Amino acid sequence: MKIDRYGQAKILSQAEIELLFRESFTVNLPRDRALFAVMLYTACRVNEAVQLLVRDVYDRQKRIRPEIIFRKKNTKGKLATRTIPVINELRYWLSQYPLPHYQSYLFPGQPRQKRKYLHADSASWILREACKRVEIE
Numbered sequence: 001m002k003i004d005r006y007g008q009a010k011i012l013s014q015a016e017i018e019l020l021f022r023e024s025f026t027v028n029l030p031r032d033r034a035l036f037a038v039m040l041y042t043a044c045r046v047n048e049a050v051q052l053l054v055r056d057v058y059d060r061q062k063r064i065r066p067e068i069i070f071r072k073k074n075t076k077g078k079l080a081t082r083t084i085p086v087i088n089e090l091r092y093w094l095s096q097y098p099l100p101h102y103q104s105y106l107f108p109g110q111p112r113q114k115r116k117y118l119h120a121d122s123a124s125w126i127l128r129e130a131c132k133r134v135e136i137e
Helices: 012-026 029-043 044-048 088-095 122-131
Strands: 069-070 082-085
Touching: 012 122, 029 044, 029 069, 029 088, 029 122, 044 122, 082 088
Parallel strands: none
Antiparallel strands: 069 082
């Protein structure tokens, strides 16, 4: 178990994952669910997920690509661009997420904070709070 972000992270059971998707995300349902789904089904880091561009996930006709592109500059170590197949569960949650209008980032930040994409700390907080709401420690 992690305490103050130190220690071993908990591995979620299938029941806990379903509980998170069904009952826990309350503030911005489609965005938070899509963000969590991207991280869960691609095994990417929070920072990699929030820096995804719309064109890394969707084609020009706004259809979900068969693979998500994680650009070299956004990956840990910046060693190589990688692609991860989009499985049906991820495709479902992405299809529930309305694309941000006139934004290049899939998960745009707050305009008043002048952020182009959702800050990684904000995304981490969203997930921690979601876990607290359903009492997953």
